[in-house]
Amino acid sequence: MFTEHFVNINGDIVLGDKAQISIFDRGFLFGDSIYEVTYSENGAVLFLDEHLDRLYQSAMYIDLELTLTRDQLKKELLRTLKASTYPRAYIRLIITRGTNEINLDPTLSQENNFIIIVKPLPEYPEALYKKGLFLTISSIERNSIKSTNPRAKSGNYLNNVMALNEAKKKNADDAIMVNSNGNVTEGTTFNIWFVKDSILHTPSLNSGLLKGITRDKVINICEVNNLTLRVDTFSPSDFLDADEMFISSSTKGIMPVYKLDDKVFGSDIKDWPMIDQLIKLYSNYKTKYQQNTKYKYL
Amino acid sequence: MFTEHFVNINGDIVLGDKAQISIFDRGFLFGDSIYEVTYSENGAVLFLDEHLDRLYQSAMYIDLELTLTRDQLKKELLRTLKASTYPRAYIRLIITRGTNEINLDPTLSQENNFIIIVKPLPEYPEALYKKGLFLTISSIERNSIKSTNPRAKSGNYLNNVMALNEAKKKNADDAIMVNSNGNVTEGTTFNIWFVKDSILHTPSLNSGLLKGITRDKVINICEVNNLTLRVDTFSPSDFLDADEMFISSSTKGIMPVYKLDDKVFGSDIKDWPMIDQLIKLYSNYKTKYQQNTKYKYL
Numbered sequence A, B: 001m002f003t004e005h006f007v008n009i010n011g012d013i014v015l016g017d018k019a020q021i022s023i024f025d026r027g028f029l030f031g032d033s034i035y036e037v038t039y040s041e042n043g044a045v046l047f048l049d050e051h052l053d054r055l056y057q058s059a060m061y062i063d064l065e066l067t068l069t070r071d072q073l074k075k076e077l078l079r080t081l082k083a084s085t086y087p088r089a090y091i092r093l094i095i096t097r098g099t100n101e102i103n104l105d106p107t108l109s110q111e112n113n114f115i116i117i118v119k120p121l122p123e124y125p126e127a128l129y130k131k132g133l134f135l136t137i138s139s140i141e142r143n144s145i146k147s148t149n150p151r152a153k154s155g156n157y158l159n160n161v162m163a164l165n166e167a168k169k170k171n172a173d174d175a176i177m178v179n180s181n182g183n184v185t186e187g188t189t190f191n192i193w194f195v196k197d198s199i200l201h202t203p204s205l206n207s208g209l210l211k212g213i214t215r216d217k218v219i220n221i222c223e224v225n226n227l228t229l230r231v232d233t234f235s236p237s238d239f240l241d242a243d244e245m246f247i248s249s250s251t252k253g254i255m256p257v258y259k260l261d262d263k264v265f266g267s268d269i270k271d272w273p274m275i276d277q278l279i280k281l282y283s284n285y286k287t288k289y290q291q292n293t294k295y296k297y298l
Helices: A026-030 A048-061 A070-084 A126-131 A158-169 A213-224 A236-240 A273-292 B026-030 B048-061 B070-084 B126-131 B158-169 B213-224 B236-240 B273-292
Strands: A006-009 A012-015 A020-022 A033-041 A089-096 A113-120 A133-137 A174-178 A184-187 A191-196 A199-203 A229-232 A244-249 A253-260 B006-009 B012-015 B020-022 B033-041 B089-096 B113-120 B133-137 B174-178 B184-187 B191-196 B199-203 B229-232 B244-249 B253-260
Touching (some): A012 A070, A026 A089, A026 B026, A033 A048, A070 A089, A070 A113, A126 A253, A133 A158, A158 A174, A158 B026, A191 A213, A199 A213, A213 A229, A213 A253, A213 A273, A244 A273, A253 A273, B020 B026, B020 B113, B026 B089, B048 B089, B070 B089, B126 B253, B133 B158, B133 B244, B158 B174, B191 B213, B213 B273, B244 B273
Parallel strands (some): A199 A229
Antiparallel strands (some): A006 A012, A174 A184, A191 A199, A191 A244, B006 B012, B089 B113, B174 B184, B184 B191, B191 B199, B244 B253
């Protein structure tokens, strides 16, 4: 089942079917772990520095001490990619707080476990970029900043699993979630945006959401290209009243939304000029990055 | 490190050091799992039916379809206990939604993974039952019923890990948590109670907490023994104003709290007549149960 997966477990690279971890690992017992997902194209990792920056942010939010250096993480990641020989790969890096006698107390663990998964990049159907996604507004609230802060990209993803589960039952592709104030936060694995009267809008970090790498890039692209952007708190009705809607994600990039609950935004990328423009700007941004990156492994 | 642990993984019983699971298991990736903890004494499992009932409740809350029957779970559990030959054992049963290609979508998994861990029961120092615990009120809110419902005993325990982490930094033994309304919910791994003017009080389920098995037993003991009990929403000040405070947990039973933040309830079980009485009543209740249980394995 996992024969195409190259997995680095604490320095040992094995094929996916042999990739195992102790059931006493805190990631398994409590979801006490953090992770990052990115990908490579043409044998070069996309935005590796940014993902490692965020990994350190996640570690800070859950008070997880990283027992590997940043250089060790980079080295192991590039070594795993090289072993795979995949020029175009999905990359997942997981750091758990480690293994100790069954006990919630996080101070009992002395050393992290790290796992790097490399597999062929799943190709999303081109139609999704042309025709868009159908999303629903979940009845399940996003975890609060004051409880399990969504700013930490952690192994506690049941909140998002449940929202996606609900969306699938409605035959939707995925879900977006509100916080306890009723304001929109993010999707289950992506940030969300809307366009109204040619102005871009995206929920602010204090709505309770992950600081997406692609979200950061789009914000940057808006600034450089003089596109007006409003980062604020928004209600579901702000989204339902929009002209265009899209998602941003490290693996999916920028993808339009054609429908949110009963609201239809259109049926084709031709209906969404701002999204069309952003997809092109983001593609150019990535091309430039790849030409200059030092994170090549093939 | 885990040489005293007997672990049953999907039917294979191995020693703890060899107990491993695929890193693609959803429990490891997303905390997409449920679990129960109980123990055995004199070769008999305590409250097994009640724990299995709650396991099914947890499964319902996260829409996890159990692919093993209740009888299979019981059989595997008793088989693992028998293999250990421990008359007095800690027992942890974990069910994950299973293994599938990395994707949040819970419908992709066809079959659960189950893990049963049996190890010698850790003995809590007798002094804790006489002198009590020092708890703090956490600044981290308990996950909301509307986001990650605490009624499901799941593999998403980072919320509790963070509260315990904070407590340890204050040199406390453990923490209790409030919800977003500021009402008290539960401890990190236990339910909580207080006594005021000889009346017992414990937070209601709609405060957002796990329906503890020992909590249920204490409620039952109150009824049978005509002890007045109020189950309601309570603020931290209700607890800080109490005469006695205690916790209930499957592994710890009933244990007094001598201090909550700056409030000192006393220094010895002699100061807490109601707790003293309840510990005795609960002990008698357990003895009777053990004399009549059909879940003997030695």
